[in-house]
Amino acid sequence: MTSLQTLQTRFQQALLQDQPMDTALLRAKGAAQFGVYRTAYRARLRAALRDNFEVLPRVMGDAAFDALANAYIAAHPSQHYSLRWFGHALSDFMLSHEALVDHPALVDLARMEWALRQAFDAAPAALLSAAELAAVPAPDWADWQFHLHPSVQLLDLQWAIGPIWHALKSGQTDMDAPEALEHSLLVWRRGLTTQWKSLTPTEADFVKGLMAHCTFGQQCASIAAQVGEAHAAATAVSLLRELLSAEAICTLRPAGSH
Numbered sequence: 001m002t003s004l005q006t007l008q009t010r011f012q013q014a015l016l017q018d019q020p021m022d023t024a025l026l027r028a029k030g031a032a033q034f035g036v037y038r039t040a041y042r043a044r045l046r047a048a049l050r051d052n053f054e055v056l057p058r059v060m061g062d063a064a065f066d067a068l069a070n071a072y073i074a075a076h077p078s079q080h081y082s083l084r085w086f087g088h089a090l091s092d093f094m095l096s097h098e099a100l101v102d103h104p105a106l107v108d109l110a111r112m113e114w115a116l117r118q119a120f121d122a123a124p125a126a127l128l129s130a131a132e133l134a135a136v137p138a139p140d141w142a143d144w145q146f147h148l149h150p151s152v153q154l155l156d157l158q159w160a161i162g163p164i165w166h167a168l169k170s171g172q173t174d175m176d177a178p179e180a181l182e183h184s185l186l187v188w189r190r191g192l193t194t195q196w197k198s199l200t201p202t203e204a205d206f207v208k209g210l211m212a213h214c215t216f217g218q219q220c221a222s223i224a225a226q227v228g229e230a231h232a233a234a235t236a237v238s239l240l241r242e243l244l245s246a247e248a249i250c251t252l253r254p255a256g257s258h
Helices: 006-015 028-051 056-060 062-075 090-094 106-120 130-135 138-143 162-169 201-211 218-226 229-245
Strands: 146-148 153-159 180-190 193-199 248-254
Touching: 028 062, 028 106, 056 062, 056 146, 056 162, 062 090, 062 106, 062 153, 090 106, 106 153, 106 180, 106 193, 106 218, 130 180, 138 146, 138 193, 138 218, 146 201, 146 218, 193 229, 201 229, 218 229, 229 248
Parallel strands: none
Antiparallel strands: 146 248, 153 180, 180 193
16 A cells, blocks of 8 residues: 555656656546646646736737746746745746747846846835934945845846836837847835836946945945046935935945944
8 A cells, every 4th residue: 555645745746747647546537637637737837927927928928928838837846835936047947948938038028027026025124214314424424335125136138128018017019129238227116116227337336336235435436437536426425315215225334334
């Protein structure tokens, strides 16, 4: 008599690896029911990918997206108890399976959509207030670090996918092919709403500096190479105010403090 544990293990392996169930372990009716369960399991995973990547299926079309989803499911079975996290490796999978992707810009679109999902689920955090910022003496600014909200992400993209995303979110179906454009995309959550913004090279470098925990003085020195020393501090302050207004900064503290 096969133990229940052995039966469950073989059932799981057959389901996840898309293999036939050992009919010796099941009655004829049970084998047929297993086939139904396996089909439903994959259909649910495809539906989860459609939920987690809202715009991508609209661009690709049902048939192309289902082909991509089936291949991804076979290579990356769900490993998490929540389907909310299913699809974390989809953009990398698309990058290495070009035959399943009609246009390379779709990889950037998948990356953007996953980043928006991550931003929505990021941990809450108190925001830095203007009063807290004003309380820091001007001479001390150079040695202080500013820390971004947990939802903030910076993507380096190769295609101008913003217009496609906007068009499909607004219900349009007729659009031009995306143009090649190397740029950085800032993604974050403001309140309960996810946000994104294309950045200039100076803005992107400033955000990268914040992510690297550079001090404000180090940021100014870096910006000086682009805008000149005379304008570096003013430019850094302006960029900082924009991020503060966007609710993308949480805390500031002296360098080396915890």
